[in-house]
Amino acid sequence: MLDLAILGLLKEGAMHGYELKRQLGQRLGFFWTVSYGSLYPTLRKLEAGGYVERIPDADSRSRRRQVVQITAAGEARFLDLISQRSTSAWEEEKFPLRFAFFTYLPTETRVWLLQRRRDYLLDRVQEGESGLRRATRGRADSYTISLIRHGVERTRLDLRWIEDLLLAETTPHSKETT
Template sequence: MIARGGCKVLELAILGALKEKPMYGYELKKRLSDLLGHLWKISYGSLYPALKRLESKSAVERAYTVKAKTRNRYVYRITPEGEEAFQRLLVDTRKRSEITDADKFSIRLAFFQYMEPEMRLWLLERRKNYLEERLNEMSGTSKSRYKDTDSYRQGLYTHRQELLKSDITWLEDMIESERDHIQESKKDKESKKDKETLTVEERGGEKLVIDDGSIKNMTPLQA
Protein backbone atom coordinates (compact mmCIF):
# COMPACT_ATOMS: atom_id res chain seq x y z
CA MET A 1 0.00 0.00 0.00
CA ILE A 2 1.15 3.53 -0.78
CA ALA A 3 1.97 5.72 2.18
CA ARG A 4 4.93 8.08 1.88
CA GLY A 5 4.46 10.62 -0.90
CA GLY A 6 0.85 9.56 -1.22
CA CYS A 7 -0.50 13.07 -1.83
CA LYS A 8 1.53 13.53 -5.01
CA VAL A 9 0.62 10.06 -6.20
CA LEU A 10 -3.08 10.69 -5.62
CA GLU A 11 -2.89 14.02 -7.45
CA LEU A 12 -1.20 12.26 -10.37
CA ALA A 13 -3.96 9.65 -10.42
CA ILE A 14 -6.75 12.26 -10.25
CA LEU A 15 -5.29 14.30 -13.09
CA GLY A 16 -4.76 11.17 -15.15
CA ALA A 17 -8.35 10.05 -14.63
CA LEU A 18 -9.72 13.49 -15.49
CA LYS A 19 -7.76 13.44 -18.75
CA GLU A 20 -10.20 10.76 -19.87
CA LYS A 21 -13.27 12.94 -19.27
CA PRO A 22 -14.80 15.35 -16.71
CA MET A 23 -16.26 13.53 -13.69
CA TYR A 24 -18.10 14.27 -10.49
CA GLY A 25 -16.81 13.05 -7.14
CA TYR A 26 -18.53 9.67 -6.94
CA GLU A 27 -17.68 8.83 -10.55
CA LEU A 28 -14.07 9.90 -10.05
CA LYS A 29 -13.74 7.81 -6.88
CA LYS A 30 -15.09 4.77 -8.73
CA ARG A 31 -12.70 5.30 -11.63
CA LEU A 32 -9.73 5.67 -9.29
CA SER A 33 -10.77 2.53 -7.44
CA ASP A 34 -10.81 0.68 -10.76
CA LEU A 35 -7.32 1.97 -11.56
CA LEU A 36 -5.71 1.82 -8.13
CA GLY A 37 -7.99 -0.30 -5.97
CA HIS A 38 -5.42 -3.09 -5.69
CA LEU A 39 -2.82 -0.54 -4.55
CA TRP A 40 -4.70 2.01 -2.55
CA LYS A 41 -8.11 2.30 -0.94
CA ILE A 42 -9.56 5.57 -2.21
CA SER A 43 -11.81 7.36 0.28
CA TYR A 44 -13.75 10.61 0.08
CA GLY A 45 -11.63 11.76 3.02
CA SER A 46 -8.55 11.72 0.77
CA LEU A 47 -10.21 12.47 -2.58
CA TYR A 48 -11.88 15.80 -1.84
CA PRO A 49 -8.89 17.39 -0.04
CA ALA A 50 -6.76 16.39 -3.04
CA LEU A 51 -9.28 17.96 -5.42
CA LYS A 52 -9.25 21.10 -3.30
CA ARG A 53 -5.44 21.25 -3.48
CA LEU A 54 -5.55 20.84 -7.24
CA GLU A 55 -8.21 23.55 -7.53
CA SER A 56 -6.02 25.93 -5.53
CA LYS A 57 -3.22 25.27 -8.05
CA SER A 58 -5.64 25.88 -10.97
CA ALA A 59 -4.95 22.32 -12.13
CA VAL A 60 -8.60 21.31 -11.78
CA GLU A 61 -11.80 23.32 -12.05
CA ARG A 62 -15.49 22.78 -11.45
CA ALA A 63 -16.93 22.70 -14.94
CA TYR A 64 -20.63 22.57 -14.08
CA THR A 65 -23.09 20.99 -11.66
CA VAL A 66 -25.35 17.99 -12.04
CA LYS A 67 -28.64 17.93 -10.17
CA ALA A 68 -29.01 14.99 -7.82
CA LYS A 69 -31.79 13.88 -5.47
CA THR A 70 -30.17 15.27 -2.33
CA ARG A 71 -27.75 17.92 -3.56
CA ASN A 72 -26.01 19.19 -6.66
CA ARG A 73 -22.85 17.43 -7.77
CA TYR A 74 -19.83 19.32 -9.03
CA VAL A 75 -18.29 17.98 -12.21
CA TYR A 76 -14.51 18.39 -12.24
CA ARG A 77 -12.30 18.72 -15.28
CA ILE A 78 -8.59 19.12 -15.87
CA THR A 79 -7.27 22.53 -16.99
CA PRO A 80 -4.31 23.37 -19.26
CA GLU A 81 -2.30 24.00 -16.08
CA GLY A 82 -3.41 20.58 -14.88
CA GLU A 83 -2.25 18.98 -18.12
CA GLU A 84 1.22 20.43 -17.54
CA ALA A 85 1.22 19.38 -13.88
CA PHE A 86 0.20 15.86 -14.86
CA GLN A 87 3.10 15.54 -17.28
CA ARG A 88 5.56 16.84 -14.68
CA LEU A 89 4.35 14.38 -12.06
CA LEU A 90 4.25 11.52 -14.54
CA VAL A 91 7.91 11.80 -15.55
CA ASP A 92 9.28 12.93 -12.18
CA THR A 93 11.45 9.95 -11.24
CA ARG A 94 14.21 11.80 -9.41
CA LYS A 95 13.64 9.65 -6.34
CA ARG A 96 14.83 6.06 -6.62
CA SER A 97 11.64 4.90 -4.92
CA GLU A 98 9.67 5.91 -8.03
CA ILE A 99 11.37 2.96 -9.73
CA THR A 100 11.93 0.54 -6.85
CA ASP A 101 8.50 0.90 -5.23
CA ALA A 102 6.19 -1.51 -7.05
CA ASP A 103 3.04 0.50 -6.29
CA LYS A 104 4.43 3.82 -7.51
CA PHE A 105 5.76 2.18 -10.64
CA SER A 106 2.38 0.52 -11.26
CA ILE A 107 0.57 3.85 -11.04
CA ARG A 108 2.84 5.32 -13.70
CA LEU A 109 2.30 2.21 -15.77
CA ALA A 110 -1.45 2.87 -15.64
CA PHE A 111 -0.81 6.15 -17.50
CA PHE A 112 1.94 4.97 -19.85
CA GLN A 113 -0.13 5.98 -22.87
CA TYR A 114 0.53 9.64 -22.02
CA MET A 115 4.33 9.20 -21.98
CA GLU A 116 6.79 9.56 -24.81
CA PRO A 117 7.92 6.11 -26.04
CA GLU A 118 11.55 6.78 -25.10
CA MET A 119 10.52 7.64 -21.54
CA ARG A 120 8.43 4.49 -21.28
CA LEU A 121 11.37 2.42 -22.46
CA TRP A 122 13.72 4.10 -19.98
CA LEU A 123 11.40 3.41 -17.05
CA LEU A 124 10.86 -0.21 -18.05
CA GLU A 125 14.60 -0.80 -18.34
CA ARG A 126 15.29 0.87 -15.00
CA ARG A 127 12.65 -1.28 -13.30
CA LYS A 128 14.00 -4.44 -14.93
CA ASN A 129 17.57 -3.62 -13.86
CA TYR A 130 16.42 -3.10 -10.29
CA LEU A 131 14.57 -6.42 -10.18
CA GLU A 132 17.57 -8.23 -11.66
CA GLU A 133 19.74 -6.75 -8.90
CA ARG A 134 17.24 -8.00 -6.32
CA LEU A 135 17.19 -11.47 -7.84
CA ASN A 136 20.99 -11.67 -7.97
CA GLU A 137 21.21 -10.63 -4.32
CA MET A 138 18.68 -13.28 -3.32
CA SER A 139 20.39 -15.97 -5.38
CA GLY A 140 23.79 -15.09 -3.95
CA THR A 141 22.68 -15.35 -0.33
CA SER A 142 20.12 -18.14 -0.60
CA LYS A 143 22.42 -21.02 0.31
CA SER A 144 23.99 -19.40 3.36
CA ARG A 145 20.87 -17.64 4.65
CA TYR A 146 18.42 -20.50 4.32
CA LYS A 147 20.73 -23.46 4.81
CA ASP A 148 19.36 -24.43 8.22
CA THR A 149 15.83 -23.02 7.95
CA ASP A 150 12.63 -25.06 7.69
CA SER A 151 10.91 -26.04 4.46
CA TYR A 152 8.18 -23.38 4.84
CA ARG A 153 10.66 -20.51 4.90
CA GLN A 154 12.55 -22.07 2.03
CA GLY A 155 9.28 -22.30 0.12
CA LEU A 156 8.52 -18.63 0.80
CA TYR A 157 11.97 -17.64 -0.38
CA THR A 158 11.61 -19.71 -3.55
CA HIS A 159 8.20 -18.14 -4.16
CA ARG A 160 9.70 -14.65 -3.94
CA GLN A 161 12.38 -15.60 -6.42
CA GLU A 162 9.80 -16.96 -8.86
CA LEU A 163 7.77 -13.75 -8.59
CA LEU A 164 10.86 -11.71 -9.41
CA LYS A 165 11.65 -13.94 -12.39
CA SER A 166 8.08 -13.63 -13.62
CA ASP A 167 8.15 -9.83 -13.35
CA ILE A 168 11.49 -9.67 -15.16
CA THR A 169 10.16 -11.82 -18.00
CA TRP A 170 7.08 -9.62 -18.27
CA LEU A 171 9.25 -6.49 -18.36
CA GLU A 172 11.46 -8.01 -21.05
CA ASP A 173 8.38 -8.55 -23.20
CA MET A 174 7.23 -4.98 -22.56
CA ILE A 175 10.69 -3.62 -23.42
CA GLU A 176 10.87 -5.60 -26.65
CA SER A 177 7.41 -4.40 -27.65
CA GLU A 178 8.31 -0.79 -26.84
CA ARG A 179 11.53 -0.98 -28.86
CA ASP A 180 9.60 -2.38 -31.83
CA HIS A 181 7.09 0.45 -31.49
CA ILE A 182 9.86 3.06 -31.46
CA GLN A 183 11.52 1.54 -34.52
CA GLU A 184 8.24 1.41 -36.42
CA SER A 185 7.52 5.04 -35.54
CA LYS A 186 10.96 6.07 -36.80
CA LYS A 187 10.43 4.21 -40.06
CA ASP A 188 7.01 5.82 -40.53
CA LYS A 189 8.45 9.29 -39.91
CA GLU A 190 11.34 8.71 -42.32
CA SER A 191 8.98 7.37 -44.96
CA LYS A 192 6.64 10.32 -44.53
CA LYS A 193 9.55 12.76 -44.69
CA ASP A 194 10.82 11.19 -47.91
CA LYS A 195 7.40 11.50 -49.51
CA GLU A 196 7.06 15.13 -48.44
CA THR A 197 10.51 16.22 -49.62
CA LEU A 198 10.55 14.47 -52.97
CA THR A 199 7.51 13.70 -55.12
CA VAL A 200 7.84 12.86 -58.78
CA GLU A 201 4.90 13.30 -61.09
CA GLU A 202 4.61 12.89 -64.81
CA ARG A 203 2.49 15.42 -66.66
CA GLY A 204 2.29 15.98 -70.40
CA GLY A 205 5.73 14.63 -71.24
CA GLU A 206 7.47 16.45 -68.36
CA LYS A 207 8.89 15.28 -65.05
CA LEU A 208 8.01 17.56 -62.16
CA VAL A 209 10.16 17.29 -59.06
CA ILE A 210 8.12 18.67 -56.19
CA ASP A 211 9.77 19.52 -52.87
CA ASP A 212 7.44 20.32 -49.93
CA GLY A 213 4.57 20.95 -52.31
CA SER A 214 6.36 23.43 -54.61
CA ILE A 215 7.99 22.71 -57.97
CA LYS A 216 11.79 22.86 -57.62
CA ASN A 217 12.86 21.45 -60.96
CA MET A 218 11.28 20.63 -64.30
CA THR A 219 12.99 18.48 -66.92
CA PRO A 220 11.70 16.86 -70.11
CA LEU A 221 11.10 13.14 -69.87
CA GLN A 222 13.46 11.01 -71.90
CA ALA A 223 11.83 9.33 -74.86
Protein backbone atom coordinates in the same frame (compact mmCIF):
# COMPACT_ATOMS: atom_id res chain seq x y z
CA MET B 1 1.04 9.91 -5.77
CA LEU B 2 -2.71 10.48 -5.55
CA ASP B 3 -2.23 13.73 -7.50
CA LEU B 4 -0.88 11.72 -10.42
CA ALA B 5 -3.74 9.22 -10.34
CA ILE B 6 -6.44 11.89 -10.16
CA LEU B 7 -4.94 13.99 -12.94
CA GLY B 8 -4.48 10.90 -15.09
CA LEU B 9 -8.11 9.90 -14.74
CA LEU B 10 -9.33 13.43 -15.36
CA LYS B 11 -7.41 13.46 -18.65
CA GLU B 12 -10.09 11.03 -19.80
CA GLY B 13 -12.95 13.31 -18.84
CA ALA B 14 -14.60 15.30 -16.07
CA MET B 15 -15.89 13.25 -13.12
CA HIS B 16 -17.62 13.46 -9.77
CA GLY B 17 -15.53 12.61 -6.71
CA TYR B 18 -17.33 9.30 -6.24
CA GLU B 19 -16.69 8.38 -9.89
CA LEU B 20 -13.00 9.20 -9.43
CA LYS B 21 -12.87 6.90 -6.41
CA ARG B 22 -14.63 4.13 -8.35
CA GLN B 23 -12.27 4.49 -11.31
CA LEU B 24 -9.23 4.51 -9.01
CA GLY B 25 -10.50 1.31 -7.42
CA GLN B 26 -11.05 -0.35 -10.80
CA ARG B 27 -7.70 0.68 -12.26
CA LEU B 28 -5.45 0.51 -9.23
CA GLY B 29 -7.34 -1.36 -6.53
CA PHE B 30 -5.10 -4.38 -6.85
CA PHE B 31 -2.07 -2.23 -6.01
CA TRP B 32 -3.50 0.63 -4.03
CA THR B 33 -6.66 1.72 -2.25
CA VAL B 34 -7.95 5.27 -1.93
CA SER B 35 -10.33 6.54 0.72
CA TYR B 36 -12.64 9.53 0.48
CA GLY B 37 -10.61 10.92 3.40
CA SER B 38 -7.58 11.22 1.14
CA LEU B 39 -9.36 11.84 -2.18
CA TYR B 40 -11.26 15.01 -1.30
CA PRO B 41 -8.38 16.83 0.43
CA THR B 42 -6.20 16.03 -2.61
CA LEU B 43 -8.90 17.35 -4.94
CA ARG B 44 -9.05 20.58 -2.89
CA LYS B 45 -5.27 20.90 -3.05
CA LEU B 46 -5.28 20.35 -6.83
CA GLU B 47 -8.06 22.91 -7.21
CA ALA B 48 -6.19 25.46 -5.09
CA GLY B 49 -3.12 24.91 -7.30
CA GLY B 50 -5.15 25.54 -10.45
CA TYR B 51 -4.69 21.96 -11.70
CA VAL B 52 -8.39 21.08 -11.64
CA GLU B 53 -11.59 23.08 -11.65
CA ARG B 54 -15.19 22.42 -10.79
CA ILE B 55 -17.74 22.89 -13.56
CA PRO B 56 -21.50 22.31 -13.69
CA ASP B 57 -22.48 18.72 -14.42
CA ALA B 58 -23.97 18.82 -17.92
CA ASP B 59 -25.85 15.58 -17.22
CA SER B 60 -27.57 16.89 -14.09
CA ARG B 61 -30.75 18.94 -13.80
CA SER B 62 -29.39 20.62 -10.71
CA ARG B 63 -27.12 23.61 -11.27
CA ARG B 64 -25.44 22.84 -7.96
CA ARG B 65 -24.09 19.45 -9.06
CA GLN B 66 -20.56 19.77 -10.28
CA VAL B 67 -17.86 17.63 -11.75
CA VAL B 68 -14.11 18.12 -11.64
CA GLN B 69 -12.09 18.57 -14.81
CA ILE B 70 -8.38 18.94 -15.48
CA THR B 71 -7.02 22.34 -16.53
CA ALA B 72 -4.14 23.16 -18.88
CA ALA B 73 -1.93 23.61 -15.79
CA GLY B 74 -3.14 20.19 -14.60
CA GLU B 75 -2.17 18.64 -17.93
CA ALA B 76 1.33 20.05 -17.57
CA ARG B 77 1.53 18.93 -13.92
CA PHE B 78 0.42 15.42 -14.89
CA LEU B 79 3.17 15.11 -17.51
CA ASP B 80 5.70 16.44 -15.02
CA LEU B 81 4.64 13.94 -12.34
CA ILE B 82 4.51 10.91 -14.60
CA SER B 83 7.78 11.72 -16.36
CA GLN B 84 9.92 12.41 -13.29
CA ARG B 85 13.20 10.57 -13.63
CA SER B 86 14.01 9.77 -10.03
CA THR B 87 15.93 6.63 -9.23
CA SER B 88 14.90 6.17 -5.61
CA ALA B 89 13.33 2.96 -4.37
CA TRP B 90 10.28 4.97 -3.35
CA GLU B 91 9.85 6.04 -6.97
CA GLU B 92 10.00 2.39 -8.01
CA GLU B 93 6.91 1.79 -5.90
CA LYS B 94 5.04 4.24 -8.14
CA PHE B 95 5.58 2.02 -11.16
CA PRO B 96 2.09 0.42 -11.28
CA LEU B 97 0.49 3.86 -11.03
CA ARG B 98 2.69 5.27 -13.77
CA PHE B 99 2.12 2.20 -15.91
CA ALA B 100 -1.65 2.72 -15.73
CA PHE B 101 -1.10 5.97 -17.65
CA PHE B 102 1.76 4.94 -19.98
CA THR B 103 -0.38 5.77 -23.00
CA TYR B 104 0.20 9.48 -22.30
CA LEU B 105 4.00 9.22 -22.30
CA PRO B 106 6.39 9.54 -25.21
CA THR B 107 8.19 6.33 -26.17
CA GLU B 108 11.53 7.60 -24.84
CA THR B 109 10.08 8.15 -21.35
CA ARG B 110 8.28 4.80 -21.36
CA VAL B 111 11.52 3.04 -22.32
CA TRP B 112 13.47 4.86 -19.61
CA LEU B 113 10.89 3.92 -16.96
CA LEU B 114 10.81 0.31 -18.15
CA GLN B 115 14.62 0.11 -18.06
CA ARG B 116 14.62 1.52 -14.51
CA ARG B 117 12.03 -1.06 -13.49
CA ARG B 118 14.06 -3.84 -15.14
CA ASP B 119 17.19 -2.77 -13.24
CA TYR B 120 15.23 -2.64 -9.98
CA LEU B 121 13.82 -6.14 -10.57
CA LEU B 122 17.23 -7.54 -11.52
CA ASP B 123 18.58 -6.27 -8.19
CA ARG B 124 15.63 -7.82 -6.39
CA VAL B 125 16.22 -11.21 -8.06
CA GLN B 126 19.90 -11.12 -7.08
CA GLU B 127 19.04 -10.18 -3.49
CA GLY B 128 16.42 -12.91 -3.36
CA GLU B 129 18.74 -15.57 -4.75
CA SER B 130 21.41 -14.56 -2.25
CA GLY B 131 18.87 -14.73 0.58
CA LEU B 132 17.71 -18.13 -0.62
CA ARG B 133 21.27 -19.47 -0.60
CA ARG B 134 21.80 -18.16 2.94
CA ALA B 135 18.47 -19.59 4.08
CA THR B 136 19.17 -23.06 2.67
CA ARG B 137 22.65 -23.10 4.25
CA GLY B 138 21.37 -21.80 7.54
CA ARG B 139 18.65 -22.89 9.89
CA ALA B 140 15.68 -21.55 7.97
CA ASP B 141 12.60 -23.73 8.06
CA SER B 142 10.94 -25.05 4.93
CA TYR B 143 8.20 -22.38 5.06
CA THR B 144 10.70 -19.52 5.11
CA ILE B 145 12.63 -21.08 2.25
CA SER B 146 9.40 -21.58 0.32
CA LEU B 147 8.41 -17.95 0.87
CA ILE B 148 11.78 -16.65 -0.34
CA ARG B 149 11.65 -18.97 -3.36
CA HIS B 150 8.14 -17.75 -4.18
CA GLY B 151 9.29 -14.12 -3.98
CA VAL B 152 12.19 -14.78 -6.33
CA GLU B 153 9.95 -16.60 -8.83
CA ARG B 154 7.34 -13.83 -8.73
CA THR B 155 10.04 -11.20 -9.31
CA ARG B 156 11.44 -13.22 -12.25
CA LEU B 157 7.95 -13.30 -13.75
CA ASP B 158 7.68 -9.50 -13.39
CA LEU B 159 11.12 -9.19 -14.97
CA ARG B 160 10.07 -11.26 -18.00
CA TRP B 161 6.96 -9.07 -18.37
CA ILE B 162 9.06 -5.88 -18.29
CA GLU B 163 11.55 -7.32 -20.79
CA ASP B 164 8.66 -8.19 -23.14
CA LEU B 165 7.33 -4.63 -22.80
CA LEU B 166 10.77 -3.19 -23.51
CA LEU B 167 11.10 -5.36 -26.58
CA ALA B 168 7.69 -4.19 -27.83
CA GLU B 169 8.66 -0.55 -27.24
CA THR B 170 11.98 -0.82 -29.05
CA THR B 171 10.97 -3.08 -31.95
CA PRO B 172 9.54 -1.17 -34.95
CA HIS B 173 5.90 -1.97 -35.79
CA SER B 174 5.42 -3.95 -32.61
CA LYS B 175 3.72 -1.55 -30.20
CA GLU B 176 1.28 -4.01 -28.66
CA THR B 177 0.94 -4.39 -24.90
CA THR B 178 1.93 -7.81 -23.69
